[in-house]
Amino acid sequence: MTAKPRGVAIFSGGSAANNLVDVFKEVTEGKNRPLSYVIPISDNGGSSSELIRVFGGPGRLVRLIPGNGEDPEKAAILAFFNHRLPKDSEAARHEWLDIVEARAPLWNNISSPKKELIRSFLNLLNLEIVKRAxxxxxxxxSSASTGNMFLTGARLFSGSFESSIYLLSSICRVPDNVSVLPAINTSFTHHISAGLENGTVITGQNSISHPSVPTALEATSTETEDHDSIEDANLPGSLPTLRKQYISFSKSEEEELPCRIERLWYINPYGQEIRLNANSKVLDALAAAQCIIYSIGSLYTSIIPSLILRGVGDAVASPSIKYKILILNSTLDRETGPSTNPYTATDFIAAISRACSYSRGLVGPVAKDGFRKYVTHLIHLAGPGTPVVDKEELAGLGIECIRVYGRSSENGGLLMYDEKGLVQALEAVIGKGGLAGERSRRNTLEK
Incomplete structure (x- = not known):
C-alpha cells in the first residue's frame, strides 16, 4: 500500500499572496500532495472592517481558490466571488441591490440552481443589514467584496465560519486536496495589538498596517459612552477604535512608524492581552506536512497572527517538517521599517522565530542558532528596494538561500516574483514530486 504523500501548508498573507495561488497549485498538482492555506481572521480593514463592525464576526473572502479559464461557469463563479462593489457608497448600494435581485451582469454564465443557492445567502445578509440599520x-x-458578503451570509445562516468556507469551496469545485483553514475556528472576530520598541501600543490590524496615528488602548469615557449608545454587535465598553469604519486606506503612501514593532498579540474587546488556541484542523495540517511556506505579505498583520496561536510554534518546530520556506517580500513596508532601520532577511526570520517561540510559551528573544527550527530555506529576489540578504550569515545558521530572478512591475519598476521562476525555486528545495534525487539548485530564469 502506497503511503499518502505528506502535504504543503502555507501561511498565507493578504492580497499579495493571492498572486501566488497558481504557483502553489503547480508545485502540488499531479503529485497528490495535500495543500492547505492557513488564513488569519484578524483583518479589520476594507470591506472586512464593515462586516466586522456590523455583524461582529470574520468576513474574509477566500480568494485562495484555484481557478481555470476552461470552464465558463467556474470562471464566472470565481469572477463573481472576487468582484468588488464601486468605491462610491451610493453607487455600491445600488449595485448590491442589482446583485441581490439577480439583475446584475455578474450572474451571466452561472446556472440557475447555483445562482439561486448563492442568492439565498446574499438575501439573508441583506435582510440582516436592513434589520440592523x-x-x-x-x-x-463601498468597495465591498461579494465573496465577503456571501461568507458572512452563510456564516449567519450556519453559525459557523468553517461551514461557510466549505460551502464556498464546494460551489467553486475546489479540488479535494486543497483546503482553506481559518487560523482560529470561530464565528467571532479577534483583534490584534502591536507593541513598538518605544513602548507605544497600536490597536487593530488596519492601524498597524496602514497610515494612521498610533492608537493607544485607553479610550476616554466619553468615547466609550458614545459608542455604547449605538445598538450594534459590539460588546458594551469595547474599544471605540475597534468599531470605526476603515473602508478607505492607502497601502502605498504609508506614514512610517517611529520605530520597529517589537511583538504582536491578540486582545479581547476591552484591549486586554489574550492567548488563543489555533484551529485544530490547522494543527492537523501542520502535523501532516512535509513542507511549510511563509508566503509573501505583511509580516506582522498577515503571517504572524497565525504563528502566535497556541500549538502552532510546537507544530512548526517539529523535525517531521523537513522544509520550512520563507518567500521573502520583494519590498519593505510600514511594518518592516522604519527607513532609518529597515528589516533585513535575518530580521524577517527573527520575527517569525519570536512569534513561534511566543506560541510555545517561551519568553525572551530567540538565539540565532535556533532560527533553523522555524526557517530552513529562504527564497528571495535581489535588486533595488529588496531587503538585504546576508547569505554567509544565514548559511552559518543552517539556512539555505535561493535567489530567483524577478520581473519589473508595471507601475514603477519594483521587482516582482515571476511565477515560473518561483515554481523552479520551490521544486529545487522540495524536489519534483517529492523525490530527493530530482533537484535543480540553479534557477536561471530572468526577465
Whole structure:
C-alpha cells in the first residue's frame, strides 16, 4: 500500500499572496500532495472592517481558490466571488441591490440552481443589514467584496465560519486536496495589538498596517459612552477604535512608524492581552506536512497572527517538517521599517522565530542558532528596494538561500516574483514530486 504523500501548508498573507495561488497549485498538482492555506481572521480593514463592525464576526473572502479559464461557469463563479462593489457608497448600494435581485451582469454564465443557492445567502445578509440599520449606524457598501458578503451570509445562516468556507469551496469545485483553514475556528472576530520598541501600543490590524496615528488602548469615557449608545454587535465598553469604519486606506503612501514593532498579540474587546488556541484542523495540517511556506505579505498583520496561536510554534518546530520556506517580500513596508532601520532577511526570520517561540510559551528573544527550527530555506529576489540578504550569515545558521530572478512591475519598476521562476525555486528545495534525487539548485530564469 502506497503511503499518502505528506502535504504543503502555507501561511498565507493578504492580497499579495493571492498572486501566488497558481504557483502553489503547480508545485502540488499531479503529485497528490495535500495543500492547505492557513488564513488569519484578524483583518479589520476594507470591506472586512464593515462586516466586522456590523455583524461582529470574520468576513474574509477566500480568494485562495484555484481557478481555470476552461470552464465558463467556474470562471464566472470565481469572477463573481472576487468582484468588488464601486468605491462610491451610493453607487455600491445600488449595485448590491442589482446583485441581490439577480439583475446584475455578474450572474451571466452561472446556472440557475447555483445562482439561486448563492442568492439565498446574499438575501439573508441583506435582510440582516436592513434589520440592523440605525440612524447612527448604517452599513457602508463601498468597495465591498461579494465573496465577503456571501461568507458572512452563510456564516449567519450556519453559525459557523468553517461551514461557510466549505460551502464556498464546494460551489467553486475546489479540488479535494486543497483546503482553506481559518487560523482560529470561530464565528467571532479577534483583534490584534502591536507593541513598538518605544513602548507605544497600536490597536487593530488596519492601524498597524496602514497610515494612521498610533492608537493607544485607553479610550476616554466619553468615547466609550458614545459608542455604547449605538445598538450594534459590539460588546458594551469595547474599544471605540475597534468599531470605526476603515473602508478607505492607502497601502502605498504609508506614514512610517517611529520605530520597529517589537511583538504582536491578540486582545479581547476591552484591549486586554489574550492567548488563543489555533484551529485544530490547522494543527492537523501542520502535523501532516512535509513542507511549510511563509508566503509573501505583511509580516506582522498577515503571517504572524497565525504563528502566535497556541500549538502552532510546537507544530512548526517539529523535525517531521523537513522544509520550512520563507518567500521573502520583494519590498519593505510600514511594518518592516522604519527607513532609518529597515528589516533585513535575518530580521524577517527573527520575527517569525519570536512569534513561534511566543506560541510555545517561551519568553525572551530567540538565539540565532535556533532560527533553523522555524526557517530552513529562504527564497528571495535581489535588486533595488529588496531587503538585504546576508547569505554567509544565514548559511552559518543552517539556512539555505535561493535567489530567483524577478520581473519589473508595471507601475514603477519594483521587482516582482515571476511565477515560473518561483515554481523552479520551490521544486529545487522540495524536489519534483517529492523525490530527493530530482533537484535543480540553479534557477536561471530572468526577465
Amino acid at each position: 440605525r440612524p447612527s449606524s448604517v452599513f457602508n457598501f
